[in-house]
Structures are given as structure tokens and as C-alpha cells.
Amino acid sequence: MATTTATFTLNSSDVTGHPFTMTQTATLTKAGGSTGLDEFTGITSRTYAAAQTDTVIVADSIYSVAASSHKVYVRNTSTGTSDYILVELEGNVIIGRLYPGDWMFIPYGGTLDVQVTTIATGVTIEYGVFSQSAAS
């Protein structure tokens, strides 16, 4: 089985009164086991010619539900500072806004679509899903 790791590093010299650095590494496994996730969509890159409203980037019907350990990565690859991507779960459940350069990495239960809304033309995005082929 595949071995995939995801490492997160948060660093700031001045957001608190002292320098702060944190690094965490997760080995991405199927739910409840030590077997690695076995599916990956690849990283999709898109440039939206027009502003988007509730555009599905992760369709829940593709993924197994219940005991699963899928992960979703999304990044706003636009430049500048203003053109955000609003990320939601199906039903307009707002997760938050990714401003240019921001990324997110979340667990995904596979029960709701992941959707994006953009406010400008030419917004660029990349996203990918790491998933398990069958629920554990």
C-alpha cells in the first residue's frame, strides 16, 4: 500500500510575545488502521474564466462514507490580495475564504459535496483528494 505523509509547519516570529514554530506530520492511513490511503485524484489546476457559484470540486457520490479517512487539499493560486475563494460544504455550509496563496487540508467524510464560489474572473485554484477505495 502507498505511504503518503502530510507535514504542517506553522511559523511566526511575532504573532505572540515569543517566536513560535510548530511542525506536525501525519501519515495518511485508512480509517482505523495502519494501511495507507490508496487513491489520489492528482492535483487539479483550474483557471475559472468566469466567477463561480457553488461549483463542485469534490463530489460526495464518488467517495465511500461512514468509516473513512479521506483528505481534501485546496489552494487559491491566484495572485494579488483580493480574489478569494469561498469554500463550502453542500447546503451552503461555509468553511471559509481562501485568499490568494492560502491553502487548506481537511478530513472529508464523503457525505457532502465540497463547493467553491469565486468573486472574480480568472481566479485560479488547485485541489486534490486523497481517499480510501472502500470504507473501513
Add this chain to the structure above:
Amino acid sequence: MATTTATISISSADITGDPLNLTKTATLTKAGTDTGLDQFTGVTTVVYAAAQTATNIVPNGTYTDTTVSHKVYIKNSATGTSDFVTVELGGSNTLMGRLYPGDWCFFPYDGTLDVDIDTSAAGMKVEYAVLSQSVAS
């Protein structure tokens, strides 16, 4: 203003036919600006004596909302392989997903919904933090 960066590195030698090495760094700024986020909760570590249901870890009432660029970090610091943390959004506890031991997540937060967790067992350790902006842009 503070300068805070968040870096993700995903690597795999074998999840596809070619090695995957992805590294991206974001400088965390207030919405629509290049001014850094100015608030940080610190990293909270909690060991829950009992299994939790819809325990609020990020209360929306604490944060400015909508035109914001807050970020939330959560990690399941439990050991083993089976004890999971369920991450949920809002009063209806909409499922985001499960964090198994060692898993972490980092996502934008617009301050309109609570972030809640369930834990599947007693004695689980969870850590979490919020980076936020003091005033909406």
C-alpha cells in the same frame, strides 16, 4: 504586524506512478490585504476524560465574521489507530470529516459557524488553535 507562515508538504513515493512532492507556503494575512493576522489563541491541548459529543472548540461568537481570513488548526494527538475525532460545523453539526490518530487539519474559517468535535473514546488528546484577525477587513 505579525508575519506568520503556514506550510504544507505532501509527499508519497507510491500513491501514483510518479513520486509526489508538493510544498506550498502561505503567508497568513487579513482578508484582502497584505497585513498579517494579528491574533493567535496559542495551541490548546486537552485530554478528554470522557468521549465528547458536539464539544465546541471554536465559538463563532468570539470572532469577527464574513470578510475575514481566520484559520483553524486541529490535531488528533491520540495514539494507536482507532480513536477518531469528528470535526463538525454549525448548530446542525454538519460533518466535515474524521481525524484519526496523528491526523491534523488546517482550514479557513469565516467566523459564522461554531467548530465542534466528537471524540470516539475516553482519554483522547486533541490540540487546536485559531489564528485570526481582530477586525473584519
